[in-house]
Amino acid sequence: MRFTQLDDWLTWLEQAHPTEIDLGLDRLRQVLARLVLPDLPPVITVAGTNGKGSCVSAASALLQAAGFCVGSYTSPHIQHYCERVQINAVPVREAAMCRAFDIVDQARGDVSLTYFEFGTLAALVLFGQQAVDVMVLEVGLGGRLDAVNIIDPDVAVITSIAIDHEAWLGNDRESIGREKAGIMRAGKTAICVDTDPPASLLQYADDIGASLRLIGRDFVIDTAPSENNPIPDKTPWRLIDNHSGVALSVPPVSLVSSSVAAAIQAVKALGVDVAALDLADVFGGLTLPGRMQNARFGGTPVLIDVAHNPAATTYLAQVVAARQTSGRVVAAVAMMADKDIAGSLQPLMGLVDCWLPVGLADVPRAASPESLAAVISASGANVTPFASLADALSGLNTGEHLSLGEDDLLLVFGSFFTVAAALAILAPDVTRVSSAGSLGEIK
Structure with missing residues (x-):
C-alpha cells in the first residue's frame, strides 16, 4: 500500500x-x-x-x-x-x-x-x-x-x-x-x-x-x-x-x-x-450539516449555509427575510475568486446591515477579503474585512468592531471551506472523528 x-x-x-x-x-x-x-x-x-x-x-x-x-x-x-x-x-x-x-x-x-x-x-x-x-x-x-x-x-x-x-x-x-x-x-x-x-x-x-x-x-x-x-x-x-x-x-x-x-x-x-x-x-430528523444550519455565537443566533452562487443566495435571502430579525443582520462571507461574487452577494445586500468578508488562507482559489470588500463597498454597504473567520468572530466576541445581541443574526455563508471553518468554531461536535478512525453520528 x-x-x-x-x-x-x-x-x-x-x-x-x-x-x-x-x-x-x-x-x-x-x-x-x-x-x-x-x-x-x-x-x-x-x-x-x-x-x-x-x-x-x-x-x-x-x-x-x-x-x-x-x-x-x-x-x-x-x-x-x-x-x-x-x-x-x-x-x-x-x-x-x-x-x-x-x-x-x-x-x-x-x-x-x-x-x-x-x-x-x-x-x-x-x-x-x-x-x-x-x-x-x-x-x-x-x-x-x-x-x-x-x-x-x-x-x-x-x-x-x-x-x-x-x-x-x-x-x-x-x-x-x-x-x-x-x-x-x-x-x-x-x-x-x-x-x-x-x-x-x-x-x-x-x-x-x-x-x-x-x-x-x-x-x-x-x-x-x-x-x-x-x-x-x-x-x-x-x-x-x-x-x-x-x-x-x-x-x-x-x-x-x-x-x-x-x-x-x-x-x-x-x-x-x-x-x-x-x-x-x-x-423528521433529516438535516444536512452546513445547509441552513442553526448555531449560537454567545447569545446571538447564527445561520450557516453553503450558498455560493446567485440562485443559492437568492433562496438564502428569502430565508433570512422570513426570520424577521428585529436587530441587525451581520454577514461573514468567504467565496472562491472564480465565482460570480457580485451576483451572489446582490440578493442579500438589502438585508445585511454589516458585512465581514473573510479570507481562506489555505485555499488558493479563495477570493481575498479585500477583493470581497471592494465588491461590497461598491454598493455603499458597511464592510470590515478580516484575514479569517476566526479573526472576525474574535472581533465580534470582544466587541472591538461590533457587538452582537440576542436580537441580532449572524449569517455565515459562502464556500464549503467557509462552512467548515464556521462549524469548527461554532459547532465543533457536529462531526466527530473517533480514535478508531470512523466518523461518529451527526449530532
Whole structure:
C-alpha cells in the first residue's frame, strides 16, 4: 500500500494529477475495466446546480426506510473526507477508505486520475465490498463528463439549472442544461425539478428516448405556507401526481422541498411504495450539516449555509427575510475568486446591515477579503474585512468592531471551506472523528 494514513493519501491525491479538474471519461473507463467489481445494483444519479445534497439525503433515507442497504456518494465534504462515502448514512472508516484507494491505485497502472476521479472509483469499490442494494451518486460538476457518469443510472435526477462553473459548463442555461442532461439514459427514468428547464435538456431527453418526468407537468408540490411559517420547506405539503391524481402528504422537511420531491419520484421509479412509509419518521430528523444550519455565537443566533452562487443566495435571502430579525443582520462571507461574487452577494445586500468578508488562507482559489470588500463597498454597504473567520468572530466576541445581541443574526455563508471553518468554531461536535478512525453520528 502506498500509504496507510488517510491524510497521506489525500495530500498525495491533491498533486497526483496535473490539474484539479479534467473532465472526460476515457481515463476512468480504462481503470474501471481493470477493477474487479460485482454486478452493480440499481443506481440513482443526481445532478444540479443546487439542491443535490438534499436529494441524495432524502432518497437515501427513503430507501433505507424501505429496507435497502444504501450506499451514498456526495461531494465535497465539510469536515472529514469520509463524509463523502456512506453506508446507510454512516461514513466509512478511514482504514476502509485507505484500502479502497490502494485498490484503485493498483488498478490504474500508469493512468493519471484527479482527486475526484480517484475518490469516485474508491466509492464504487467500497459499495461493492459492502454489497449495497442501491447506490445514490451525486455528480461533482456538470454531468455529461463528470466521473460519476461512468456508471449508467437507472434513474437520473436533475435538481436545478443555474449559472455556475462557467469555465467548464458554459455561460448560459442552455449549455449548462445540456451538460447536466448527459446523465440521462435511453429508456430510463429521468426527473427534473427545475421549474423552467432549458430547451436543450428537453431536447436531449427526447433525442435519446429517456422517460422524463417534470415538476409542474407530471407532478406538482401543493403547499400553502402560513403567515407564521412563510418558507415552504418548513410546512407540510402534498406531492400530487398529475396523471393519476394521487396526492402524497409530506411532513415538514428541513431540506429543499423540490429536491425531496425529486427524491420521492426517483425512489418510486425504483419500485418503492413511498406511501407505505412513515414519512414523518423518515424525514423528521433529516438535516444536512452546513445547509441552513442553526448555531449560537454567545447569545446571538447564527445561520450557516453553503450558498455560493446567485440562485443559492437568492433562496438564502428569502430565508433570512422570513426570520424577521428585529436587530441587525451581520454577514461573514468567504467565496472562491472564480465565482460570480457580485451576483451572489446582490440578493442579500438589502438585508445585511454589516458585512465581514473573510479570507481562506489555505485555499488558493479563495477570493481575498479585500477583493470581497471592494465588491461590497461598491454598493455603499458597511464592510470590515478580516484575514479569517476566526479573526472576525474574535472581533465580534470582544466587541472591538461590533457587538452582537440576542436580537441580532449572524449569517455565515459562502464556500464549503467557509462552512467548515464556521462549524469548527461554532459547532465543533457536529462531526466527530473517533480514535478508531470512523466518523461518529451527526449530532
